[in-house]
Amino acid sequence: MLIDLENIIDQREKERPEGAYTTYLFEKGVDKILKKVGEEASEVIIAAKNRDQEELKWEASDLLYHLLVLLREQELPFKEVLNVLQERHVQKENK
Numbered sequence: 001m002l003i004d005l006e007n008i009i010d011q012r013e014k015e016r017p018e019g020a021y022t023t024y025l026f027e028k029g030v031d032k033i034l035k036k037v038g039e040e041a042s043e044v045i046i047a048a049k050n051r052d053q054e055e056l057k058w059e060a061s062d063l064l065y066h067l068l069v070l071l072r073e074q075e076l077p078f079k080e081v082l083n084v085l086q087e088r089h090v091q092k093e094n095k
């Protein structure tokens with residue numbers, strides 16, 4: 001699912017279709033994307049602090065999406081993040 005979303009974001013970055021929100025973020029550039037990641041992370045914190053699961057679901061989704069846009073902007077494939085998690089997991093299992 002996240003890989004599918006990453007693929008759509010890659011496509012948006014390459015094709016820049018007019019009217020797409022992802023195009024808007026890439027056109028605005030890295031500072032805008034960083035701002036959105038910061039805002040969405042703060043909104044996740046507030047939702048969690050309020051123990052508001054509905055809000056938390058919504059904000060966590062926004063954060064994951066904007067994080068994937070940031071990784072694309074930084075040319076870092078999401079697979080590399082997953083690999084780090086996998087390596088940590090394997091190291092822990094072998095201890």
Ligand SMILES: N=c1c2ncn([C@@H]3O[C@H](COP(=O)(O)OP(=O)(O)OP(=O)(O)O)[C@@H](O)[C@H]3O)c2ncn1[C@@H]1O[C@H](COP(=O)(O)O)[C@@H](O)[C@H]1O
Nearest residue numbers: 005008009012019020021022023036039061062063065066
């Ligand atoms: N998963 C998402 C997704 N999550 C959040 N968002 C957008 O993130 C924004 C978050 O809301 P905010 O109120 O914080 O931001 P805003 O006021 O709309 O925008 P700003 O002016 O603050 O930048 C909303 O506009 C959401 O539509 C997303 N936009 C797109 N996707 C997916 O990305 C793919 C490509 O979408 P498009 O680029 O829109 O074609 C599709 O699969 C979409 O479902």
